[in-house]
Amino acid sequence: MSYIRTFFGDIKPEELGFTYSHEHIVCTPSFWQEKGEDDLLLDDKEKSQLDVQDFKNLGGKTIVDATAVDYGRHVSEVAEISKETGVQIVGTAGFNKSFLWTGKMKPELKQLVGNYETYYDWIEAASISELTEFVVREVEEGLEGTSFKAGQVKFGTGYNRITPLEEKTIRAVARAHHETKAPVHSHTEAGTMALEQIEILKEEGVPLEYLSIGHMDRNLDPYYHEQVAKTGAFLSFDGIAKIKYAPESARIAAILNLVQKGYEDQILVSGDTARKTYYKHYDFGPGLEYIKKKWVPRFTHEANQNGFDGESLIQKFFVDNPARCFTFKK
Template sequence: MEFIRTLNGDIAPEELGVTYSHDHLYCIPPLWQEKKIDDFMIDDIEASIKDVELFTAQGGQAVYDATAIDYGRKTAELKEISDRTGIKIIATAGFNKAVMWPGQMAGTGGTFQQWIDGHTRAEIRDHVVSELTVGMDGTSYKGGVAKFGTGYNTISEAEDKVTRAVLDAHKETGCPLHSHTELGTLILEQLAILRQEGVDPTRLTMAHVDRNPDHWLHLKAAETGLFMCFDGISRVKYHPESVLIDCILNLVRHGHEDQIVVGGDIARRTMYRNYGEGGLGLGYILESWAPRFMEQAGDAGFDGKALFEKFFVKNPQRAFVFKQ
């Protein structure tokens, strides 16, 4: 049996529709809140809804919200956004990365690091399984993806334990997997852990691969069959759009078009249109980037519309599926 788990229940994969495969629609990261970094506070539900409406106006239908508990996941608010806008939201179980773990973990009286250090791999697995099958944050709304992550060229002992626990949760539930790579580092090292644990890489979507625009590295990773998320679109401070499109087309040229998904990873008020900063907003990828990509793909001899359909519709249907 195959299905996609959204905050409004399980659906058939073909019901998902046009999908952003990595974004953050509402989140209050505990560590950044403690440090008073206001730009990371995506905490105005009305502003978030207005930006989602920019997305739906361009034909958007679904979003994978990659906010895990340590990045300030707010399940009830995500459900409200889904209900009020009609979009399907896939939410995140698991954890993000160790740099966030000095933040306070609600309901524990301590930090995420202390909670992780005080729990075994099996206990962390059970926590993630519960988020996937019972509910998150005291609600009955279930996660649709299990997430793990690593730091910038580092995998801490705690990150390694969490990663393997999340992989255990995947084995128990058949859930899809998502990983954070800091600036696109440790891609092959993460895949090595999957190999050690006997997990099929085709069940993993890896984030931020475009932050490290290394053609050789991308092809080596793609050979495993994983999904590669290009989610740095509009973040020219990392790389211009031309670099990202060149990376995508290089993968297509080598036959990996069925493994590419796209998102914006909007996690700052200054990147949203309706948080008072006038950023590009949630509509940008579909409204502006996708037409440019299709034009450049056509110039390179590919069918741009067919590639759009794969990246935004067909590939997410396979990337986010539970298999039981």
Template sequence: MSRIRTLTGDIDPDQLGFTYSHEHLVCRPPYWLEKGEDDLILDDPEKTKSDLLEFREGGGQSIVDATAVDYGRDVPAVVRLAKETGLHILGTAGFNKSFLWTAPLKEDLKPLIGDYSTYGEWIEKSTVEDLTDFVVREVEEGMEGTPYRAGQVKFGTGYNRMTPLEVKTIRAVARAHHVTRAPIHSHTEAGTMALEQLEILRQENVDPGHVSFGHMDRNPDSYYHEQIARTGAFLCFDGIAKIKYGPESTRIHCILELVEKGYEDQILISGDTARKSYYKYYDHGLGLGYIINRWVPRFIDEADRRGLDGDRLIKKFFVKNPSRCFSFKN
């Protein structure tokens, strides 16, 4: 029987409800701390909570927190947010991408994995099997020594390139998926390297239908999107509201192109709200309420104008597809 693993316990897929598929709620990324990039430090759970309540008031029910171990998770703080808001929040095991791994390793991780100076040193000196075991423990026992278990496993690669250490983490995450049956999420920098990632997953005998690829709207190439969709994978359009990367019309066009080609069952939507300036209650940004309250009505209107049923598609993207994507497959 399928199940979805939230930070506060496993639920049936039909309990997930309206879901954002890729967000960041509380995080202190060591790399950005070292660089002094305060905008990328989400360190006030009460401000995050205010945004979450606005999302809930708009009808939101669930959020996938895609913050991996190398991006400065605060697992207990996010668990408190889940309990205080009543939202289902999914945690993430696994890794992000190479350039983040030059940062110092969190001291409280060292008793769990060994006395390494940086994330890169840890990944380089560990075997694939060691890394697999770490990811499996985070799904089956709890993240960073807590009792709160991850609901997905993650890997990532850089812009138009893939380093040997990133390949190593892809293999470790793939093998952890086989042990745990947890869904897989991929970080693709600017929407690149998804097909190359899929080739490594194929070598590891992973069914692409268990994988979601993030940042697809950063590479608004409908032909490329179709090549990914043809494998059965999910495509996550998680840059909603980020006009600096392109207008909403471009994102909506790419989504509707996939719908018209028959891939509506593989589309996920979110905002990847990972900066203070994106949050309403940190720094006057559009916030977590924007998609559900403002983007959804626009999408429905544009879909209807093309002769598609916008309301039905919204239910697909935010309810039905997440309930399948984030289920543990028995």
């Protein structure tokens, strides 16, 4: 039996529809709060909802909210947005990268995992089995004690390194995958360490067709992309509209390079819209409408100009590939 787990129940893969594969909707990471980085605090449910509604109005159906426990989730508010807009939300269990863990743990979580001051303290003190149990509970019972269950499990690593505690969370998430069959997502910092992450997952026996690897467009190296694609994992190009990192021409060229090599069934596209200045209704940014409204037509045009079928590729990146990537296979 195959299904995708959303906040309001399990659905058939064909019900997923047009999907953004990596976004953040309402989140206030304590790490950034403590540093006074207001741009990184998506703290207004109503403004976030207006952007989600824009996505819905353009035909969007599902958003994968990649916000892990250490990134300041507001689970109930995101669930309200889902209910009020009709956009399906896939939630995320697991962890992000280690430098975020020095942020103070929110009081509600302390009631679930123990009276630790920071996420780092918790992850350092807990065994792999205890972390695994926490992740499994978020998939099978609900995120942070709510009734809204996670539809994927996540881990992350830092720039050009994997710390011992990050490896610990990778192994915990891998083992949670085995217990739940939930799809696995990884955060890579600036697109680094994907192959090293994969080696640890191989040691844990995780089938790589269950894995999506984030931020591949932060490392626009065609050779590197091909090595990742050869493993069978999905590659997430989730920095669309972030011109400060690379022009859209470079992202599109990297995607088409993978398509040329036969990896079009392993590509996901999204925006990782995690700043007020990226959101339209917070601070006049491109917003959640940008990809559907502007990037999709541009990509389709460029793909067609280069001899590909742009429309069919869009169908794969936003509908068919997410429907396979985010499926639980019991």
